[in-house]
Amino acid sequence: MNDEESLTELCKMIYDLDDIEKIKTKAKELLDRGVEPKRLIDAISHGLEEIGNRYESGEYFLSELIMGGIIGSEIINVLTPYLKSVETPRLGKVVIGTVKGDLHDIGKNLVVSMLRSSGFEVVDLGIDVPAQKFIDAVRKEEPEILAMSCLLTMAMDEMKRVIDELKRHSLRDKVKIIIGGRPTSLEFARRIGADAWGRDAVEAVKVAKTLLGR
Amino acid sequence: MKGRERSLKALDLNEPDRVPITELSIDLTHLEKIYGETTSVKDAFKSDVQSFSDRRIEKLRLDMKVECYRKLGFDLITCSPSPPDDYRSKRNEDGTIIDELGRILIYDARCKTWIPYRSIFNTPEDFERYEFPEAQAPGRTFAIEYVSEKVGEELLVAGVIRDPFASVWEMFTPINFVRWMYYEPRIIDEAMKRLTEFNVKIIELLVDYGAELIISTGDYCEKKGTMVPVRFFKEKVFPNLRKQVNAAHRKGVKFIKHTDGNINPILEELSGIVDGLHSLDPSAGVDIGSVKEKYGDKLVLMGNVSVDTLSRGSREDVVRETKECIRKASPGGGHILSSSNSWYTDAKLENCLTMVEIGKRYGKYPISI
Numbered sequence: 001m002n003d004e005e006s007l008t009e010l011c012k013m014i015y016d017l018d019d020i021e022k023i024k025t026k027a028k029e030l031l032d033r034g035v036e037p038k039r040l041i042d043a044i045s046h047g048l049e050e051i052g053n054r055y056e057s058g059e060y061f062l063s064e065l066i067m068g069g070i071i072g073s074e075i076i077n078v079l080t081p082y083l084k085s086v087e088t089p090r091l092g093k094v095v096i097g098t099v100k101g102d103l104h105d106i107g108k109n110l111v112v113s114m115l116r117s118s119g120f121e122v123v124d125l126g127i128d129v130p131a132q133k134f135i136d137a138v139r140k141e142e143p144e145i146l147a148m149s150c151l152l153t154m155a156m157d158e159m160k161r162v163i164d165e166l167k168r169h170s171l172r173d174k175v176k177i178i179i180g181g182r183p184t185s186l187e188f189a190r191r192i193g194a195d196a197w198g199r200d201a202v203e204a205v206k207v208a209k210t211l212l213g214r
Numbered sequence: 215m216k217g218r219e220r221s222l223k224a225l226d227l228n229e230p231d232r233v234p235i236t237e238l239s240i241d242l243t244h245l246e247k248i249y250g251e252t253t254s255v256k257d258a259f260k261s262d263v264q265s266f267s268d269r270r271i272e273k274l275r276l277d278m279k280v281e282c283y284r285k286l287g288f289d290l291i292t293c294s295p296s297p298p299d300d301y302r303s304k305r306n307e308d309g310t311i312i313d314e315l316g317r318i319l320i321y322d323a324r325c326k327t328w329i330p331y332r333s334i335f336n337t338p339e340d341f342e343r344y345e346f347p348e349a350q351a352p353g354r355t356f357a358i359e360y361v362s363e364k365v366g367e368e369l370l371v372a373g374v375i376r377d378p379f380a381s382v383w384e385m386f387t388p389i390n391f392v393r394w395m396y397y398e399p400r401i402i403d404e405a406m407k408r409l410t411e412f413n414v415k416i417i418e419l420l421v422d423y424g425a426e427l428i429i430s431t432g433d434y435c436e437k438k439g440t441m442v443p444v445r446f447f448k449e450k451v452f453p454n455l456r457k458q459v460n461a462a463h464r465k466g467v468k469f470i471k472h473t474d475g476n477i478n479p480i481l482e483e484l485s486g487i488v489d490g491l492h493s494l495d496p497s498a499g500v501d502i503g504s505v506k507e508k509y510g511d512k513l514v515l516m517g518n519v520s521v522d523t524l525s526r527g528s529r530e531d532v533v534r535e536t537k538e539c540i541r542k543a544s545p546g547g548g549h550i551l552s553s554s555n556s557w558y559t560d561a562k563l564e565n566c567l568t569m570v571e572i573g574k575r576y577g578k579y580p581i582s583i
Contacts, residue, residue: 020397055438063442066392103322103329106388113389127320127331152560153525154324183526183560200437 003035007043014047015054017067020074027078037082040075041119045091048072048118052202065201066110072117090121092144092212095137095175097125099158104151107181110201111147118205120145131158131165138171144212147204148194150181159184160192167193176211180204217289218426221370221550225427225468225490225514229547233540233577234289235570236550238374238429238472238492240282240557242275242326247563248282267301269356276357280364286570290370290550292429293361295416299353314347315385316340325559330384338398341386346408349415355423362424372427373420375458377471378409379451380432383441395442403450410454414461421465428462428469429492430455435475437498444479456487470516474555476500481509490514495554496535497522503542506549515543516550519569524553524561532565536572541583551577 001009010030013023027040051068054060094115098108105127115122123141125133138146146166148159159179166172172193179189180198189197196211198204215223215231223230240248276293283291297314304312310320311328316335319328335341362371382405383391394401417428434440440447455471462469470490476498477484477491484491494500494517502518509515519539523531536551543549551573557566576583 017396058439061440061443062388062436062438063392063395063446066388067396070389070393101324103320103331105331109389152324154560183522 003030003033003039006030007035007039010040011043011047011050014044014068014071014075015050017051017064017071020071023071024074024078027075031079031082037079040079044072044075045118048114048205052114052205055202066113069110069113069117069201073113076117076119091119091209091214093121093123093141094145094147094208095123095125095134095141095143096147096149097129097134097137098127098149098151098181099155099162100128100130101158102150102152102155103127105149107151107201108149111149111180111198111204114201114205115147115208118209120205120208131162134162135165135169135171138166138175139169143175145178145208146175147178147180147198147208149179150183153183156183156188159194163193178204178207178211216368217287218365218367218370221290222426224547224550225370227511227514227546227548229579232579233544233573233581234370234550235286235552235573235577236283236288236290236292237552237566238292238431238556240279241559243324243559244557244561244563244566245278245282246326248285249278267297267299267353272296272357273360276360276364280361280369283369286567287574288369288570290372290427291361291365292372292374293358293420293425294374295354295358295420296356297353298348298351299356301351301353315381316344317384327559333385333387333390335386335390338394338401341401341405346412349412350419354416355419358420358423358425370426371424372429372470373417373425374429374431375413375416375420377430377432377434378406378413378454379434379447381409382406383432392442395446406450406454410457413458417458417461418465421462421467425467427467428458429472430458430469431472433475434471434473434480435477435495435498437475439476439479441475447480448483452483452487459487459489468514470514472516474498481505485509485513488513490516490548492516492552493554494518496520497554501542502539506543510546510548514548514550516552518543518554519552521553521555521558521561524557524565524569527565529565529568532568533572536569537576537583540573540577540581544577544579545581547579 010026048068055065098105112122112124177194178196179194186197196207198207220230221234224234310318317330318332320331322329459469468489470492471488472492474493474495494502497520519536523535
């Protein structure tokens with residue numbers, strides 16, 4: 001099997017949710033025989049995209065989407081030592097958090113997992129994150145994307161507050177902003193000045209890639 | 215008719231004088247507003263009964279709940295089992311607590327409630343070491359006894375249990391649940407089996423001490439469908455659900471299953487197991503009218519004014535949706551009007567009260583909307 005065929009097989013193993021150890025062994029085999037990590041990341045990314053497509057079409061369930069995230073994260077761990085020796089081919093850096101006043105993080109955690117396994121570097125600020133913490137993280141981490149989540153309607157205003165604070169600190173133009181969570185919508189995202197809205201974890205990853213032109 | 219009689223009629227799939235109205239739960243922030251500011255209310259908020267057994271505070275809260283349900287003119291009141299007499303949860307340095315099921319809960323001061331945050335179960339070995347709580351521990355029936363005596367014939371008392379699937383999903387966290395579902399299925403099976411046994415004993419206790427209906431909370435579905443493959447429900451979840459339903463039936467009471475989300479993929483199967491369904495989540499595309507048409511002769515329908523409308527809609531939106539819900543689900547009986555989940559802090563209280571007002575005005579039989 002040549003490299004191309006092996007990468008296609010790796011991609012298929014991922015979207016078929018094959019045994020994690022087998023997938024990791026396959027990835028390691030490819031790396032050991034000198035296949036560029038960047039090509040593996042592409043294969044993983046395509047595999048996860050297919051899982052997302054199957055979830056969207058109703059063929060896969062939430063548990064399979066989560067399993068895809070688990071598989072992706074574990075292969076990224078296999079890749080990490082190899083990435084250090086070459087130019088980092090990460091898709092981009094994302095700072096993410098659930099806004100102040102909201103402690104819910106199930107959806108946000110899924111987005112973190114999906115972003116990481118898709119090749120993004122993710123700085124997770126956790127829950128109940130005040131505007132200042134987002135500002136500090138944007139300044140320190142210099143991410144390409146800031147992602148905010150909330151479940152409670154009453155926490156939605158906090159998203160606008162963060163964006164207003166970014167403007168006040170002249171940081172708004174330095175970062176793309178994605179929002180998501182049950183009460184949010186595309187219309188709300190536009191109204192508060194975000195760049196994009198992710199309906200769910202699958203779409204959040206697609207939107208993040210689109211925003212960065214990947 | 216009094217609330218209890220009205221509710222029993224609806225549970226028997228008959229038409230009472232008007233559609234019964236209730237909520238599965240109401241957040242303390244709303245209870246406080248409905249009840250009014252008093253010294254005892256402030257006292258009730260000083261501590262949380264989930265962190266340790268404090269019967270004085272538990273009583274204050276139960277008093278408040280009963281009084282609010284009365285003030286609202288509800289017909290049915292829900293009641294969960296109490297923590298055992300000597301229960302004291304472990305409190306972590308960061309202020310989180312560990313509950314009886316090993317869930318690490320964080321206090322949401324805004325909503326005045328504890329919500330699942332993390333878990334003590336990080337490895338399968340953590341589960342092997344875990345000691346399940348004792349269902350029949352002294353004190354479990356404190357709340358149900360207290361509430362049943364307080365409401366008498368006035369309201370129907372529904373005992374609330376939590377579904378083993380949903381409990382295990384939270385106990386292990388979704389990520390570990392899924393990982394172990396694939397790689398350590400025996401752990402998931404064992405946890406659900408043990409919690410089913412726990413629930414069967416709890417159901418018996420709740421009914422023995424006054425519950426005339428069992429409602430099982432905890433979600434099976436999300437917006438797109440079931441959270442895990444339908445096959446998993448058929449093989450692993452429904453056999454356990456049947457055991458709990460049978461326990462309720464042996465005691466002569468009915469069993470309503472709550473779940474948010476798009477229930478359509480498992481509706482047919484569920485209709486052959488439970489006596490009723492709660493939520494029928496309109497935000498996930500469930501149409502109570504279609505469910506009524508297909509299963510109205512065997513299922514009690516409890517719902518389904520959208521919590522999204524209660525949180526973000528106008529009075530007109532709530533009026534329209536409540537009337538629509540009654541028009542579709544109430545004729546013929548077997549309908550209990552409620553929101554599609556609960557009155558959590560996010561819902562506007564004025565919208566919640568509008569739902570009740572419209573329910574009482576247009577829910578009189580025969581329905582003529």
